[in-house]
Amino acid sequence: MKLPAEVLEVLTDPRTVITGDRVSIPFELGRPLYEKVNKILKEAGGKWDGRKSVRAHVFPHPVEEFMRHALLAQEFVSGRDLGWFPTPPPVVELLLDHAGIRPDMTVLEPEAGTGAIAGPAAGRGAVVDCVELDERRARVLEEGGYARRVVRGNFLTDLQPLDYEVGFDRVVMNPPFHEAMEHVNHALGFLGDDAMLVAVLPDGVRWREDRAHTEFRRVVEDSGGEFFPLPRDAFEEVGARVHTVVALVPTGGGDCQMRNHSWHLRRPRQLDLFAV
Ligand SMILES: C[S@@+](CC[C@H](N)C(=O)[O-])C[C@H]1O[C@@H](n2cnc3c(N)ncnc32)[C@H](O)[C@@H]1O
Known part of the structure; x- marks a missing residue:
């Protein structure tokens, strides 16, 4: 601007x-x-x-x-240009409670902003990796000193599930709402087995009829996950009046069907079968 x-x-x-x-x-x-x-x-x-x-x-x-x-x-660059709404502390506490963060759990915060979620997750003893596209906010995360790793870049294109040998115990996220489905689907690939994704999403995720939303609801249902609506004023203190929900998406055990980290690990071998 x-x-x-x-x-x-x-x-x-x-x-x-x-x-x-x-x-x-x-x-x-x-x-x-x-x-x-x-x-x-x-x-x-x-x-x-x-x-x-x-x-x-x-x-x-x-x-x-x-x-x-x-x-x-x-x-x-306006904060809003990248969909920046820092998560207010009461919502952060709720997310971390739902996520059941315990010491030494690995947590990915894929659009970490200035660390509204990542800082308190680390405060609960988790090992936290952050990704942030905006240079200034990424620098704040680095200076915070609590993250194991800060990736300055685009979560959708600069970080891939197989960049990690094992999946994370938790992904906790409040992605930019204009591309929430892309972020949340990409994030599923970073979940280990017996892991869980906890995401703040626009309420439309519960009723929008396009393919991406319908497919995401199917994943949540198949995984035994659920949606919790947040109060309308949940983001008011950061200047946003948006209707939001929290999505909880557990992966279940090793036989889970979700395209999580194990699925990505298995995938190259499946492709190899076609190569011979
Ligand atoms: C709604 S804010 C939430 C920030 C943080 N998760 C929090 O809860 O306070 C979304 C953040 O995503 C960042 N962002 C937008 N697109 C991104 C992308 N493709 N990769 C990584 N970060 C991105 C924005 O810069 C912004 O800081």
């Missing part, structure tokens, strides 16, 4: 302080200009904190580098 010249002027004003996780503008702006600046900072992921001790737009990650790049380029 292009930064309007007048907003750029405010953000590059020597009085504007951009430090740590916040941007503070300690001088008066006319209402229309304030609205414009506020809109841009919110788009970028900032939230106005009006408390006397703060009075700044606060971001869920360090913002200096990001703003430096944005101001140099005079544009920025």
Whole structure:
């Protein structure tokens, strides 16, 4: 998104302080200009904190580098452009409870954002691998220091199930909703045996009639999985009013039919049969 010249002027004003996780503008702006600046900072992921001790737009990650790049380029990638809605803590707790995270379990967070899920999963003792497409957020994950591995890249194309020798115990995810089915289907391939995928998804997954959704419902049903609707205001604190559900998809034991990690391991041998 292009930064309007007048907003750029405010953000590059020597009085504007951009430090740590916040941007503070300690001088008066006319209402229309304030609205414009506020809109841009919110788009970028900032939230106005009006408390006397703060009075700044606060971001869920360090913002200096990001703003430096944005101001140099005079544009920025909006958080929303990549479907970024950090999972609020009460939803994270619910996901981790459903996932039954225990110490030393391996967990994949395939679109980890700034670690809203990955951090607390590691806090419960899990060994967590993260993937994140957005450079800034990936850097925040690396700096967090709790992940075994952070892949900066596209989960759909840069990470394949057979990059791992064994599948994960859990995949816990809140993918970008505009391509939720692609992400969730790809994620199934990373599940070990006796494993489980726990995903926040748009409610449409329960009723949309296209092939991808119908097929996913069949996988959930065959696996003995289920959907739990979340309250409508579950994501309100991060500025999103979306109707969401949690999908629980267990793999069952070694004879499971799902295209999980074992299925991918077996697959090359099956193809070899056709090669002779
Ligand atoms: C809805 S947010 C959720 C972030 C994090 N899972 C959480 O719960 O806070 C989706 C995240 O997916 C990232 N993302 C979008 N497309 C991606 C892709 N193809 N591969 C990896 N990450 C992606 C976005 O940058 C964004 O941080």
